[in-house]
Amino acid sequence: MPTSHPVVQLLLTGNEIMSGDTVDSNSAMIAQRLAELGLVIRRKVTVGDDQALLREEVSAISSAADVLIINGGLGPTVDDLTAQVLAEAAGVPLREHAGALAHLKQWCARRNIPLNDANFKQAMLPRGAAMIENLIGSAVGIQMELNGCLLICTPGVPGELRPMLDPIMETLSKRFGLSSRVEVVRLQTFGMGEATAQQIIDDGVEQWPESVALGFRAGAPQVEVKLTISGPSHRPELEYCKQRIHELLGSHIIGEGDIRLAQRVVELLRQQGKMLTTAESCTGGQIAAMLTGIPGASAVFQAGFVSYADQIKSSVLGVDQDVLAEHGAVSEPVARQMAQGAMAAAAADYAIAVTGIAGPDGGTEEKPVGTVWLAWGSREKLQTRCLCWPVERSLFQTLIAAAGLDMIRRSLLGVAGESHYFFQRGAGQIKVPGAE
Amino acid sequence: MPTSHPVVQLLLTGNEIMSGDTVDSNSAMIAQRLAELGLVIRRKVTVGDDQALLREEVSAISSAADVLIINGGLGPTVDDLTAQVLAEAAGVPLREHAGALAHLKQWCARRNIPLNDANFKQAMLPRGAAMIENLIGSAVGIQMELNGCLLICTPGVPGELRPMLDPIMETLSKRFGLSSRVEVVRLQTFGMGEATAQQIIDDGVEQWPESVALGFRAGAPQVEVKLTISGPSHRPELEYCKQRIHELLGSHIIGEGDIRLAQRVVELLRQQGKMLTTAESCTGGQIAAMLTGIPGASAVFQAGFVSYADQIKSSVLGVDQDVLAEHGAVSEPVARQMAQGAMAAAAADYAIAVTGIAGPDGGTEEKPVGTVWLAWGSREKLQTRCLCWPVERSLFQTLIAAAGLDMIRRSLLGVAGESHYFFQRGAGQIKVPGAE
Numbered sequence: 001m002p003t004s005h006p007v008v009q010l011l012l013t014g015n016e017i018m019s020g021d022t023v024d025s026n027s028a029m030i031a032q033r034l035a036e037l038g039l040v041i042r043r044k045v046t047v048g049d050d051q052a053l054l055r056e057e058v059s060a061i062s063s064a065a066d067v068l069i070i071n072g073g074l075g076p077t078v079d080d081l082t083a084q085v086l087a088e089a090a091g092v093p094l095r096e097h098a099g100a101l102a103h104l105k106q107w108c109a110r111r112n113i114p115l116n117d118a119n120f121k122q123a124m125l126p127r128g129a130a131m132i133e134n135l136i137g138s139a140v141g142i143q144m145e146l147n148g149c150l151l152i153c154t155p156g157v158p159g160e161l162r163p164m165l166d167p168i169m170e171t172l173s174k175r176f177g178l179s180s181r182v183e184v185v186r187l188q189t190f191g192m193g194e195a196t197a198q199q200i201i202d203d204g205v206e207q208w209p210e211s212v213a214l215g216f217r218a219g220a221p222q223v224e225v226k227l228t229i230s231g232p233s234h235r236p237e238l239e240y241c242k243q244r245i246h247e248l249l250g251s252h253i254i255g256e257g258d259i260r261l262a263q264r265v266v267e268l269l270r271q272q273g274k275m276l277t278t279a280e281s282c283t284g285g286q287i288a289a290m291l292t293g294i295p296g297a298s299a300v301f302q303a304g305f306v307s308y309a310d311q312i313k314s315s316v317l318g319v320d321q322d323v324l325a326e327h328g329a330v331s332e333p334v335a336r337q338m339a340q341g342a343m344a345a346a347a348a349d350y351a352i353a354v355t356g357i358a359g360p361d362g363g364t365e366e367k368p369v370g371t372v373w374l375a376w377g378s379r380e381k382l383q384t385r386c387l388c389w390p391v392e393r394s395l396f397q398t399l400i401a402a403a404g405l406d407m408i409r410r411s412l413l414g415v416a417g418e419s420h421y422f423f424q425r426g427a428g429q430i431k432v433p434g435a436e
Numbered sequence: 437m438p439t440s441h442p443v444v445q446l447l448l449t450g451n452e453i454m455s456g457d458t459v460d461s462n463s464a465m466i467a468q469r470l471a472e473l474g475l476v477i478r479r480k481v482t483v484g485d486d487q488a489l490l491r492e493e494v495s496a497i498s499s500a501a502d503v504l505i506i507n508g509g510l511g512p513t514v515d516d517l518t519a520q521v522l523a524e525a526a527g528v529p530l531r532e533h534a535g536a537l538a539h540l541k542q543w544c545a546r547r548n549i550p551l552n553d554a555n556f557k558q559a560m561l562p563r564g565a566a567m568i569e570n571l572i573g574s575a576v577g578i579q580m581e582l583n584g585c586l587l588i589c590t591p592g593v594p595g596e597l598r599p600m601l602d603p604i605m606e607t608l609s610k611r612f613g614l615s616s617r618v619e620v621v622r623l624q625t626f627g628m629g630e631a632t633a634q635q636i637i638d639d640g641v642e643q644w645p646e647s648v649a650l651g652f653r654a655g656a657p658q659v660e661v662k663l664t665i666s667g668p669s670h671r672p673e674l675e676y677c678k679q680r681i682h683e684l685l686g687s688h689i690i691g692e693g694d695i696r697l698a699q700r701v702v703e704l705l706r707q708q709g710k711m712l713t714t715a716e717s718c719t720g721g722q723i724a725a726m727l728t729g730i731p732g733a734s735a736v737f738q739a740g741f742v743s744y745a746d747q748i749k750s751s752v753l754g755v756d757q758d759v760l761a762e763h764g765a766v767s768e769p770v771a772r773q774m775a776q777g778a779m780a781a782a783a784a785d786y787a788i789a790v791t792g793i794a795g796p797d798g799g800t801e802e803k804p805v806g807t808v809w810l811a812w813g814s815r816e817k818l819q820t821r822c823l824c825w826p827v828e829r830s831l832f833q834t835l836i837a838a839a840g841l842d843m844i845r846r847s848l849l850g851v852a853g854e855s856h857y858f859f860q861r862g863a864g865q866i867k868v869p870g871a872e
Contacts, residue, residue: 016653018477020467021662023459027482031456041454043489046463046480053479076631077652078638110826113860118631118638136828138631157654159831215457278721278742284728285714285721288742292720293830295796302745303752306714306724309738316739316752316781345752360731394729 006066006176008034010044011057014072014156015079018048026071026161030154033165037178038230049079051088058089062149067172072156074139076118082153083142087126090146097125100140107138132167136160143171150175181231185242186224188254190261190406191419194218197225197249204248209237220395221402222254222261251415261405262290262297268412269300269350276408277346278304279317279338281329282356282372286401303346307338313355317341330355330367332384335375339382350411352376352404358393372400376407383407385418387425442502442612444470446480447493449508450592451515454484462507462597466590469601473614474666485515487524494525498585503608508592510575512554518589519578523562526582533561536576543574568603572596579607586611617667621678622660624690626697626842627855630654633661633685640684645673656831657838658690658697687851697841698726698733704848705736705786712844713782714740715753715774717765718792718808722837739782743774749791753777766791766803768820771811775818786847788812788840794829808836812843819843821854823861 010030016022024046031041045061047053054073061068073082087094101123108115122139125131132141132152137160142153152168154161173179189197194216201214208214211234215226225245229238246253254264269276278287278301288304291297305316310329313319318341323333339353356372363369370390377383387403389396399421406419418426446466452458460482467477481497483489490509497504509518523530537559544551558575561567568577568588573596578589588604590597608614625633630652637650644650647670653660661681665674682689690700705712714723714737724740727733741752746765749755754777759769775789792808799805806826813819823839825832835857842855854862 015651017464018467018480019471020464021653023461023464025459028456028459031454035455040484042483044454044482046482047478048476057479077634079651111860116631116635118635159828217457280721282728283725284733285724285740285742286728288721289719289725289833292718292722292742292744292794293833295829297720298744298798302743303748304721304742304744306721306728306740306742307738308728308734308740312739312782346748358728362734393731397725397729 005039005178006172007042007064008039008067008069009061009065010041011054011061011068011070012044012046012072013049013054013070013082015048017046017072026154026156026158029158029161030069030071030165033169034172035228036180036182036184037169037173038180038182039172039178049073049081051081051085054081054085055089058085058146058151062089062147062151065149066176067150067152068146069168070151070153071161072154074122074141074153074155076122076138080121080139083125086129086142086144086146086151086153090126090128090144092127094124095127096123097129097131097140099131100125103131103134103140104138132164134160135163141168183229183232183235183238185227185238186257187227187242187245187249188256188259189223189225189249189252190221190254190402191252191421192223192249193420194223196420197223197252200248201225201245205241205244209234209241211237212241214241221399225249251410251413251417252419254409260290260294261402261409263294265405265409265412266291266294266297266300268409270296272412274300274349274412275346276301276350276352277342277348278404279342279351279353280304280306280401281308281313281338281354282358283354283397283401283404284308284358286397287352287354287404290401290405302348303342305342305345313338313341317345328367330357330371330373332373332375332386335373335384336382339375339377340379343379350376350378350408351382352408354400354404356387356400358396359390360393370396374400374404374407376404377411381411383411385422385426387422389425441475441614442608443478443500444475444503444505445497445501446477447490447497447504447506448480448482449485449490449506449518451484453482453508462590462592462594465594465597466505466507466601469605470608471618472616473605473609474616474618475608475614485509485517487517487521490517490521491525494521494582494587498525498583498587501585502612503586503588504582505604506587506589507597508590510558510577510589510591512558512574516557516575519561522565522578522580522582522587522589526562526564526580528563530560531563532559533565533567533576535567536561539567539570539576540574568600570596571599577604619665619668619671619674621663621674622693623662623678623681623685624692624695625659625661625685625688626657626690626838627688627857628659628685629856630659632856633659633688636684637661637681641677641680645670645677647673648677650677657835661685687846687849687853688855690845696726696730697838697845699730701841701845701848702727702730702733702736704845706732708848710736710785710848711782712737712786712788713778713784714840715778715787715789716740716742716837717744717749717774717790718794719790719833719837719840720744720794722833723788723790723840726837726841738784739778741778741781749774749777753781764803766793766807766809768809768811768822771809771820772818775811775813776815779815786812786814786844787818788844790836790840792823792836794832795826796829806832810836810840810843812840813847817847819847821858821862823858825861 129144359369565580795805
């Protein structure tokens, strides 16, 4: 079994990628999975849906590389050319593939739609090619040999590509005698930017071990901190770094792996047997949507309220009309009463309430776009906070929704303090009347 | 002045792109700007920060293309190799460039930092090369000739690349005598898959004009149909195709350009001076979040309800407990009463109500995961429909939320019938009691 690392190249196809209509995130996904086997992509070529160009690239790359992963062009439409191109490059005809046809029939049957010509096209694979199962979509993957190179064709839809990478990694691992020696720890954080996290770690760890690679991935609203080692002999250094980062970032760490803020909140509520409700104005249902996106959320979340208008804040959540008139909808007492009203209406133990100005219109000099009051906690301990986060509307909504979830996470954990974001964006200190 | 279009290729460099730590959005930005001049990128190659590989690519591509745009590798660190590679490929030395040095001195002065060695490296350009101004960062762009090809080197930081593309487009426009001639029409549709849309157009248009390029972009929940022509002389064919597609896809077309379903619904409600409310169970706030994602939504959407639990359906939305007990939460009468209750509580003219089983748990033999009852319309005309869409939870939630918005869109437009999706996924016909 060969143990030297194979040369891997990537070929991406799609007019929508060349035109810039779509940003390619698939090659990042593929690269990350390959890294688990210690493989790096040597070179990546991207071309549009052009049959001659594609054929030329397939021929050239297959002669130079040990593995060529092709992404895109497996769909049902006329501009999906991959199978055709492979057949031409290999000098074999397209044949109906029994497994692919069975997959397509089943896929159509599950959707109660007839197998049309466009879909049937997806059952035609180059003669001699094997199919790779697509657990989600209609387009099966294709695996074949050309010029001594292993060709692997994958679908362009990210949700279909993701699960297909499991059997592909297994194939590569077997064929080239690779085993995953790389170990990765990923820590999900909320409440500080990438640069801040980097600075805190740089300042806090004097002798960072060379064997541990440190990386960051900023994705609103979370920032992932990634530690990578090349093999188990470096585990002590990995453990050391992980521990130091836990000390340095502390309560900003949500958890390990892929965990999302809402998922952690649902977990904590389940463990404590508590119910949460939401009263949202400027986030307009995003907190509820984040929570109910988690399987099993119904055990801890029974009701949410989107109270965009003042009269709904009164009629549904029982916010005092005089308070609304005196303080305005974006105010501390209104956020507080929204939370209390939601807990009463939903018979919940905890609430998150949000009232603010998402923009682009609606700001005033006193309360500019980006101003928001949050209230969170239980009947016994309801806290409030004013933030000012003047960013583009949808980012504002995402960040404020996450900020609300983060504060409930901290409450449920009994963690004192607040995130860096709050410190930076705060227009007022946290208020805890019970503690005053 | 030459008028034939130059062959443009792109070379991207950066280990962070190859490893997947960074997703490349720069080439999309470049492609979109090139499209304004009617230019398409023929081929894009991406490699890591590897001097030999980069030199090889620069030599090969410059011999094949009229324009090579290089992105990345202009920074101050050791792995920024572009200038060095260009000098080697051209067989010229690196020389201190007066303009680049002046730029660096000014850049450092503005930041009150000394010009260090790392930054000074950025003033060394291949002999004979011209600089392209960087309005934001320290790294100037580089422009030079190699093998009869125009080489243009741009910085990898998106915020620095963006303004630099203005003078670059001007250079290309002058050199190749180009002006913006390409015209694009994009139609947003909901209610049929990419394959179905393609099939309907294939079947419906016998003689598709060659001058009009047809493309599809599937993005849950919408599918974009894109028509492109290379210049104004093909406008009659473009108009013809657009008209035929309107006839064929009919009410599945939401609108032109970038429009989203929720945006169209907000527009229609504004035009008609009507208010909408939502009562969501399995979509958990997603419909509300889609609506409130649209600036100005507050004029037509004042309140939404997430009623995950049965008792909330009763206490907040007034759903009859006997009806709940008899028919279950996922049933036609419950969906109907949720919509009616939401309209009453929110004093709204229209409602969308959704109650279903998002999974992965909670299904039964009679009502499997993916079963959902929708109710939509006004007090006078409230329609209901059962669908069965057994897909992964988050996709289910997105598609059902969109389906609800689409039915209100159809109601507001007075459009009869339903989408292909409903036809395929339907577990029962639309019920319009008023029409029975």
